[in-house]
Each structure stands twice: as structure tokens, then as C-alpha cells.
Amino acid sequence: MGEHIVSGEKGGFDKNAQKSFTLPSRYYTDEAIHQQEIRKIFQRSWLYVGHVSDLPEVGSYITEDIAGQPVLILRAKDNEIRAFFNVCQHRGHLLLSGRGKTGNRIVCPYHAWCYGLDGTLATARMTRDVADFDRADFGLKTIQHALVAGMIFINFDPNAKPEDGDLPAFEKTILGHLPEMPEYAAYHRFDFDITANWKVVVDNFSEGYHIPIAHPTLATLYNEKGGTSQVGKRYKFFQKTAKAGFGGFETKGDEPYMTWFLWPNLCLLSLPGSPQLIVLRISPNGPGRSLEHADIYSPSGAETPNLTAVTSLFAQMFNQEDIALVESVQRGLSSLGYDQGRYVADRENSWFSESGLHSFHQQILDDLSTES
Ligand code: FES
Ligand SMILES: [Fe+2]
Numbered sequence: 001m002g003e004h005i006v007s008g009e010k011g012g013f014d015k016n017a018q019k020s021f022t023l024p025s026r027y028y029t030d031e032a033i034h035q036q037e038i039r040k041i042f043q044r045s046w047l048y049v050g051h052v053s054d055l056p057e058v059g060s061y062i063t064e065d066i067a068g069q070p071v072l073i074l075r076a077k078d079n080e081i082r083a084f085f086n087v088c089q090h091r092g093h094l095l096l097s098g099r100g101k102t103g104n105r106i107v108c109p110y111h112a113w114c115y116g117l118d119g120t121l122a123t124a125r126m127t128r129d130v131a132d133f134d135r136a137d138f139g140l141k142t143i144q145h146a147l148v149a150g151m152i153f154i155n156f157d158p159n160a161k162p163e164d165g166d167l168p169a170f171e172k173t174i175l176g177h178l179p180e181m182p183e184y185a186a187y188h189r190f191d192f193d194i195t196a197n198w199k200v201v202v203d204n205f206s207e208g209y210h211i212p213i214a215h216p217t218l219a220t221l222y223n224e225k226g227g228t229s230q231v232g233k234r235y236k237f238f239q240k241t242a243k244a245g246f247g248g249f250e251t252k253g254d255e256p257y258m259t260w261f262l263w264p265n266l267c268l269l270s271l272p273g274s275p276q277l278i279v280l281r282i283s284p285n286g287p288g289r290s291l292e293h294a295d296i297y298s299p300s301g302a303e304t305p306n307l308t309a310v311t312s313l314f315a316q317m318f319n320q321e322d323i324a325l326v327e328s329v330q331r332g333l334s335s336l337g338y339d340q341g342r343y344v345a346d347r348e349n350s351w352f353s354e355s356g357l358h359s360f361h362q363q364i365l366d367d368l369s370t371e372s
Helices: 033-041 167-177 198-207 307-333 355-368
Strands: 049-053 060-066 069-075 081-085 098-102 104-108 114-118 119-124 142-148 151-155 184-194 228-231 235-241 255-261 266-270 277-284 290-299
Touching: 033 060, 033 277, 033 355, 049 060, 049 069, 049 184, 049 277, 049 290, 069 151, 069 307, 081 151, 167 235, 167 255, 184 307, 198 277, 198 290, 198 307, 198 355, 290 307
Parallel strands: none
Antiparallel strands: 049 151, 060 069, 060 098, 069 081, 081 142, 104 114, 114 119, 142 151, 184 290, 228 235, 235 255, 255 266, 266 277, 277 290
């Protein structure tokens, strides 16, 4: 392996972005690497699943398939949010599906074992003669969760702490810019089935190098110069300012255009002229596919100035442009005609270069090199 953690046809990955070759293409196509990412990254990191407003009342629930795991999140009788594996402890049938509201009990559709909203097994039919059967041994398996500015995160690792994912610092920056986020609700949700490895999608979000070329309209929205950034252990934040009178928006100029990235798969953006937050979650779906969920939050889930324009700029324009880009890149990465390129990173580590792309890949390699 030499001095580099990984090498490809042209050279090695280097801690210094200016000296480094990009991740070899096998990182985007190989089933074994994909499985390691699920185990070492997704099953150990804090993963966004929704917002407290998705669970308005006792019995409200959401189910999700996250990193291959069926997950159930609900509001229990004590009004607290709980997360469980959505799996019956009798013979493994899944319990609830979709989103909705359940009564006092969760009833398994297979043999009707009944669970309380706190996950305890309340009743199990015909178990009178089952030797040493103790319902207390068959409660739902819990998953730990954390609330971050009203957003719900889970972690499959029972020993993970919110600090490991930099959640307290991340929450501080969200609340610093969108203090009402805990009271927001989803205004729109979109799902995109993308034929590209999840990292290709995050890669694309990590660099502004492509924006003037691939999103000419978006590029006219903000000022090239100025802006601020903040880089934490597991998150990054960038703020630029809007130009006045962007088409379709009533911007006066200087409204903030903000983006966040939280390890490993969460990209947030707040376009200027509206107090909304677009939350993009990119989930792996095999080595060559991913699912992108976009939740657009606004105060109380209602229309606010420019929100319709923001939603259509995002959903109909630049996200579609990005999906075409990443699907093309995946085809190239899968071809015999490509293995590695170079990071176009500047000394200032600016968002307009590929420094953030390099640091995302550094984190991937660091986490993959941990013990399983
Ligand atoms: S699998 Fe749930 S009751 Fe049998
Ligand atoms: Fe883009």
C-alpha cells in the first residue's frame, strides 16, 4: 500500500488536497466497499429521519428503511419521542408501515402480538403453555435518538454520543440562523431515485466548482465575493449573500444563502428571500444507486414570501441539473476508461474549489479504516 491509505491507477490519496489524486473509482462501484460503508459509517453515525412536527400527537409514527434497517419512530404516551427497530420479536414480521397514527397498541399483522407505545410486549396470544415465557424478554429493540433544532436523528450504535457526530455544535449554528426551526413543519417532500452511488451525490454537493457551469441560473442568485464559513469536526457551514432582484424572487440583496453539510449524508440549504430550510438526505441503495429525500421546511409548514419560487427553483431546476450530472458521473466511474482524477483545490479552501470534496473523502477513508 505504500505511504497512502489507498492508491489507484494514477496515484495515491494524500492528506494534502493539492497533492492528492481522487478516490479510485472502485470506491463508487464495489459491493464489498459499499457493505463496509453501511457497517462502519451508516450504522455508527447520527442519521436524520424527520422532524418533531412529523409526530404531532401521541401515537403518531413514521417508519423508514435506513441503512438496510427497518425503523419505527413514534410519540409515546408520555409525549416523548421513541425509536425502535420496526420488527416484531415473535418471528420478525415488520410492524407498521408508512406514516400515520396508531392507537394505544401496535399490533403485529402476522400473529397479533401487541406492543405498547413504550415498546413493551403487552399481550401475546396463546402463550399460556409456552415454558418460561416472560413478556418482558420480548419488548421491541430500541434505537437511540437525539433532537437537533427539532430534527430527529437516530444512531444504531448504542454507545455513540451526540458529541461524536458534532450535533451540539451543528445545532447551535442552525438555531443561530433559523431560531424557529424547532417549530417548523414540512411544506413539501420530494423523493428521487438516483442511479448513482450516494457519495457521488454528496460529492456534488461538496463543491461549488461546478456551479457557474452546470447551474447558470443559480449562479446569478448570489454574490461571488464575500461570505463566511465555519468548519466543525463533522459539519460545514457556508453563507453567501443574494443579489438584488433575482428572477422570480423578491430579493433586495444581501439576504443570506446558506448551506450546511453534516456527516455523513445530510445536506441543508436555505435559499435567499424565504425563511425555509431544504433538508436533503442521501441514502445508499446498493453501490450504484441512492435515494434522495428532500424535505422542505417552513414556519408552521406554511407558505412564506418567495417559498413557491424557492421550491420550484430547487425541485424543477437545479436539483434536476444535479441529478443529470451525478448519473452521468456514475456511468463514467463504472467505465473501463476512468479510474482517478485530481482535486481542484485552492489554498483558501474556498467553497468554489474542491477542498470540501477532498475533506469528505478523507473522512470516508478514516471511518473505513476503523476496526469493525
Ligand atoms: S411475527 Fe409478529 S406476531 Fe408473529
Ligand atoms: Fe449542483
